[in-house]
Amino acid sequence: MTEVEKRRGAAPVPRDWTYAPAPESREIVALHERYGLFVGGEWLEPTETYTTVSPADEEPLATVAQATPAEVTHAVAVAREAFIDWSALPGSERAKYLFRIARILQERSREFAVLESLNGGKPIKESRDVDLPLAAAHFFYYAGWADKLEYAFPNREPRPLGVAGQIIPWNFPLLMLAWKIAPALATGNTVVLKPAETTPLTALLFCDVVCQAELPPGVVNIVTGDGAAGAALVDADVDKIAFTGSTEVGKAIQRRLAGTGKKLTLELGGKAANIVFDDAAIDQAVEGIVNGIYFNQGHVCCAGSRLFVQESVAEAVVDKLKRRMATLRVGDPLDKNTDVGAINSRQQLDKIEELVAAGRAEGAEIYQPPCRLPERGYWFAPTVFTNVAQSYRIAQEEIFGPVLSVLTFRTPDEAVEKANNTPYGLSAGVWTEKGSRILWMAERLRAGVVWANTYNRFDPASPFGGYKESGFGREGGRHGLAPYLAGAVQ
Numbered sequence: 075m076t077e078v079e080k081r082r083g084a085a086p087v088p089r090d091w092t093y094a095p096a097p098e099s100r101e102i103v104a105l106h107e108r109y110g111l112f113v114g115g116e117w118l119e120p121t122e123t124y125t126t127v128s129p130a131d132e133e134p135l136a137t138v139a140q141a142t143p144a145e146v147t148h149a150v151a152v153a154r155e156a157f158i159d160w161s162a163l164p165g166s167e168r169a170k171y172l173f174r175i176a177r178i179l180q181e182r183s184r185e186f187a188v189l190e191s192l193n194g195g196k197p198i199k200e201s202r203d204v205d206l207p208l209a210a211a212h213f214f215y216y217a218g219w220a221d222k223l224e225y226a227f228p229n230r231e232p233r234p235l236g237v238a239g240q241i242i243p244w245n246f247p248l249l250m251l252a253w254k255i256a257p258a259l260a261t262g263n264t265v266v267l268k269p270a271e272t273t274p275l276t277a278l279l280f281c282d283v284v285c286q287a288e289l290p291p292g293v294v295n296i297v298t299g300d301g302a303a304g305a306a307l308v309d310a311d312v313d314k315i316a317f318t319g320s321t322e323v324g325k326a327i328q329r330r331l332a333g334t335g336k337k338l339t340l341e342l343g344g345k346a347a348n349i350v351f352d353d354a355a356i357d358q359a360v361e362g363i364v365n366g367i368y369f370n371q372g373h374v375c376c377a378g379s380r381l382f383v384q385e386s387v388a389e390a391v392v393d394k395l396k397r398r399m400a401t402l403r404v405g406d407p408l409d410k411n412t413d414v415g416a417i418n419s420r421q422q423l424d425k426i427e428e429l430v431a432a433g434r435a436e437g438a439e440i441y442q443p444p445c446r447l448p449e450r451g452y453w454f455a456p457t458v459f460t461n462v463a464q465s466y467r468i469a470q471e472e473i474f475g476p477v478l479s480v481l482t483f484r485t486p487d488e489a490v491e492k493a494n495n496t497p498y499g500l501s502a503g504v505w506t507e508k509g510s511r512i513l514w515m516a517e518r519l520r521a522g523v524v525w526a527n528t529y530n531r532f533d534p535a536s537p538f539g540g541y542k543e544s545g546f547g548r549e550g551g552r553h554g555l556a557p558y559l560a561g562a563v564q
């Protein structure tokens with residue numbers, strides 16, 4: 075599809091560095107034409123529907139349910155009924171189901187990876203090598219905790235909350251489902267989960283896994299639909315809402331839940347600083363910068379979207395970065411050679427375009443490597459802005475696209491001050507040879523995760539979450555159990 079063109083100028087990009095197409099077969103996924111609501115282990119015929127498309131070419135993929143408030147209420151009632159038996163099971167029995175789900179996800183990972191790329195636009199090599207292994211790992215990890223809650227919270231009598239309403243975004247559809255469902259089930263809760271409007275299909279395929287694992291009916295319920303279905307879930311008779319998505323919607327949910335006694339965790343946006351010191355291994359840092367912002371087209375809440383480079387190496391870093399960007403292959407998400415896939419939706423593309431236009435208007439200098447974008451579908455070339463001031467919108471607002479803003483600093487203190495000058499606080503990256511400096515920086519950066527000499531690394535055993543407008547509550551690790559438990563566990 076897209077070829078990297080011969081670069082004009084001095085950059086030493088090989089002239090004929092083209093790759094033969096290597097498409098992953100779509101055949102492995104058998105899509106239904108129409109999906110209902112998965113409630114109580116059965117498919118319920120929906121009253122309203124919409125069509126979900128592939129963002130790479132706008133091809134319609136399936137008709138799915140647009141859950142009404144009445145249908146959401148019904149799903150929650152079914153989950154509450156199922157809670158009675160599920161919460162009474164010994165943890166070791168719950169663990170067996172979670173282990174089964176994890177193994178089935180591994181067995182069917184290729185099928186899930188293809189569907190994830192088809193419906194969401196992310197490159198197959200990412201869904202295959204990142205989303206799927208991590209989703210399975212989360213189920214394995216929390217399966218291990220299910221019978222050890224008394225050890226995780228000794229003498230504090232941990233007990234499940236009841237029904238968890240879970241609302242997830244479109245950037246890591248199956249992985250976010252795993253982050254939500256695995257700890258909830260391990261701790262003895264039942265769930266009603268709403269996937270994002272644009273990416274419902276892997277959650278619907280997951281219902282198949284739930285059946286295959288013979289999970290008792292009603293323990294996992296999936297209701298698809300737009301934001302209105304999410305709002306209905308927030309208002310339904312749930313004991314807890316776990317939300318990942320935009321800060322704006324997160325705030326609205328928090329307002330809605332104030333005074334209701336329902337528990338809440340919010341994992342919201344970010345505008346992470348990726349900080350490169352002059353003693354860093356520059357080539358590795360450039361790989362980390364690329365991974366930090368162009369991974370998943372930048373649709374990553376912890377994306378390293380603000381690059382801070384120490385002034386003395388800024389020119390060299392930006393130069394190497396631009397050369398590296400010219401080798402990124404943008405195109406067909408199902409091609410195994412693709413590095414950067416499609417933007418998830420028209421709406422998201424509009425948002426990226428608006429912010430990039432603002433960056434130009436405010437005076438930043440834009441660079442995009444030459445690449446041919448497919449004509450149909452939603453696409454945006456990898457982009458870097460230099461000459462960016464702290465006050466520009468592109469340095470303040472979450473773009474959620476493949477757009478990097480480069481700023482500079484002179485001293486470690488200045489780096490910390492600039493990095494923390496944001497309403498968000500989800501993640502950060504530090505590149506330096508000095509271990510002591512890494513610790514010094516990590517102590518001062520107001521971010522839930524600080525990566526050192528790497529970026530975008532995830533592990534189910536490691537807690538993840540934010541400060542400030544990036545939300546509260548942690549997912550992953552032992553910490554990820556607490557938000558699903560009552561008793562003195564906090």
Ligand code: NAP
Binds near residue numbers: 243308319326327341
């Ligand atoms: P969003 O609207 O916050 O979507 C997150 C989830 O919440 C989706 O399932 C969404 O449904 C649902 N939702 C929307 N309105 C709701 C409401 N009033 N009550 C309950 N649930 C509701 O995010 P978005 O519109 O997809 O993306 C907008 C921006 O959010 C992005 O540009 C990015 O900056 C940020 N974002 C952050 C993350 C993250 O991981 N932290 C993930 C995605 C997006 P619909 O899918 O139907 O909207």
Ligand code: MG
Binds near residue numbers: 301
């Ligand atoms: Mg939305």
